[in-house]
Amino acid sequence: MPLDFHYSRRLFLKALIGLVIGPAPALARIAKSRAVVDRHSLLNACQVSEYRFVRSLQQARSAVSEIGKRPDGHLAVCGAMHAGGGQQFATGAPLIETRQFSKMLDLDETNGLITVQPGITWPKMLQWLADARSAWTFRQKQTGNDNLTIGGTLSANAHGQGLQFKPIIQDVESFQLLLPDGTHKICSRTENRELFGLVIGGYGNFGLITSVTLKLTKKLNYKRLAVQCAVSEIPKRYDDVVRKGAVYGDFQCSIDEASPGFLRDGIFSAYFPIEVSVPLSALTPMRDDQWISLVQLAHQDKTAAFKVFSDRILATSGSVDSAEYWQSSRYVDGYHAIVDQRLMRAPGSEVLTETYVPLKDVHAFMEDVRKDALANKVNIIYSTIRFIERDDESFLPWARALSACIIFNIHTELDDESSARTADTCRRLIDYAIKYGGRYYLTYHRFATKEQVLACYPEFPEFLRLKRKYDPKRVFRSDWYSHYEKMFGE
Ligand SMILES: Cc1cc2nc3c(=O)[nH]c(=O)nc-3n(C[C@H](O)[C@H](O)[C@H](O)COP(=O)(O)OP(=O)(O)OC[C@H]3O[C@@H](n4cnc5c(N)ncnc54)[C@H](O)[C@@H]3O)c2cc1C
Structure with a gap:
């Protein structure tokens, strides 16, 4: 590939x-x-x-x-x-x-249901909800990028940073599907149930999704509490913040390979619902140019980049904003060409890869990855850990138990040799996940071997x-x- x-x-x-x-x-x-x-x-x-x-x-x-x-x-x-x-x-x-197949079709304000065409992106959906002065909002979206479509979101069975959420399938009431033979079907938990589970997480293989009805949640504001801690503390911190009522959370890993804290330390953030009477903090989202400069720094000086990044998160600990604000994420299409030009480097990009392991094994898994990354000089630009609950509805579930979702954004150059090396890295990371009974996300690449696909997705032949x-x-x-x-x- x-x-x-x-x-x-x-x-x-x-x-x-x-x-x-x-x-x-x-x-x-x-x-x-x-x-x-x-x-x-x-x-x-x-x-x-x-x-x-x-x-x-x-x-x-x-x-x-x-x-x-x-x-x-x-x-x-x-x-x-x-x-x-x-x-x-x-x-x-x-x-x-x-x-451009992206209209809002219906908003059921009583039951908190929105029906949209498949090409709508999250910012556009939010704008519709704001224009309609709705009391509802989406529960989760991808937190690595805002400008993704709802059709693409369902097809990957994507997830956000909920602490106790299943992937997006949990939030889907129904969708309409145009099948290859031209028929048009409603798919839900009560109609065409098999297709409901196949299409969500089925990567566009069964037809074209023409509309989606999503279950919304009441708008709420959240307070972010962020602390510096070690990966080994994650399971305990997770239990602690869940017990105290946090709804969202994540862990940003240190990418500073020069430090003993590389992939061992990071910042744990948890988001707690808060009364509407508490005023919002005056937060300023990162601008495009600031985001590109930070990514550039991660390519030049990881110690400095992680310091800027973690200082920024820690400075907002105690701040209050909407769930939508905390879930939004800056991403600039075409950023890598700008970084390459500024650094006068060969054309490159990042390859995302996401693996899942039981929460109790997150530390051991990260130690394996740490050793591997140092030995093989893997250039990790970004790494984060999130959480997912078991998905018991999609046909090809990537979430099979409460798991840590560990995401790596790995720099690669685009020539054959570099991309082959990156593919090898991704395969090794999958093997580490398999060692702990985990798996990987199908959306980011197709580097896995047949044995790895079968170990992580035993239903793949049946899916085909x-x-x-x-x-x-x-x-x-x-x-x-x-x-x-x-x-x-x-
Ligand atoms: C920077 C970045 C950050 C990301 N962050 C996250 C994250 O936080 N969480 C997460 O879970 N994922 C994340 N992803 C992965 C992302 O959610 C998926 O790759 C998603 O499928 C992309 O949506 P898209 O609109 O770009 O779809 P595309 O890439 O265009 O398509 C993806 C799949 O959807 C199918 N598809 C699209 N529209 C339709 C339709 N109408 N009918 C049928 N099939 C359709 C396509 O055929 C294809 O199989 C991220 C990806 C990137 C690059």
Whole structure:
């Protein structure tokens, strides 16, 4: 999968220009062949044969049915293009992009339910709720990036920083799905239940999600309490803050490899609900330029970068703001090209990887990773630990028990040798997780070996069989799907 940088340099540059320019003007519904690449790892560059914007159910239906009728007609669907394993692209086939299929369809203020089209992003949904003066808000979103679509969120079965939350499937009331044969189905816990569990966390393999009804939660403000502590203290601190009523929380790990605290120490934050009468603190979110400078510093001087980052968190301990504020996260598309240019370095990116281990094993796991990272000079730009409860509803669950979710953002250069080294690193991290009975997140790359996939997702062959049941012609056939079809000899 890694981009062959020597052969694909032009394709990659064309794709990068496309990312910076963004979506085509509103009238250009179907563009000819176009180079595309995922927005974060930049390792999944490919040429798609057509680039179609859909803005309505009718447009989505006619695109799927027209492409599906072609000989070997197949396609992929994308939202904001942040998945890192080629889930949103099909090389040489049409790409259906949904970011303008993004209206709010209904807000049930009595029951706290919102129905939206799939291309809506979190900031846009928040704006709708604010405009409607709603008393409700979303319960969780990804905390690494705001500009992700709800279609992409469901397809990954994403999570945020809830202390006792399951992944997003817990917050989904229902969704509507356009199947490869053109039929349109409501999927929920009572209707088409099998599809409900397959599509959430199923990476666009079963059809195009055309609307989502999310369960909201009442708006509340939260106080952040942050302390410096060791990874070994996490299980105890987790129990303690949960007992005291915290709802959200996370741990930011030290990336300062020159220090004995590297991947051993960090900042534990917990967020406690607070009466509405308590005034909000006057917090200033990081600006884009400040965020890029901090990321740049993490590439130059990790000691200084972690100090700036942790001082910033500790300075806001005791502050009060909304759940939405605490869950929001600065991310600037195309940041790495700016960092590379400033540091005059070879084109690079970061590869995210996320592993899960039982809470009691988080310290031992991190010690394994620490040793490995130092021995192999793994360049960790960012690392955080969150928490997840067991998901007993999706077909390919990544959350099988209360677990620590350990996320690493690893610098890589884009040439073959560097990306192969990064892939090896990700495989070693998966092995450490497996050692503790854990697993990894499918969304960020497809570097895992077949043995690793089966150890972490024993239902994968059955998942592929069910894909063929619902989509016998494999109309929804991303590069991610083709990779696993080949791996499992389907
Ligand atoms: C910087 C960064 C931070 C992140 N932080 C988090 C985090 O905190 N928590 C977390 O859980 N994840 C996180 N992620 C992962 C992210 O949630 C997933 O990769 C998500 O799928 C991306 O959404 P997207 O809109 O970019 O979708 P895309 O990347 O465009 O697509 C992802 C998948 O969704 C499918 N899809 C999209 N729309 C539809 C639709 N309408 N119908 C059917 N299928 C569809 C695509 O086919 C594809 O399989 C992060 C990723 C990045 C790069």
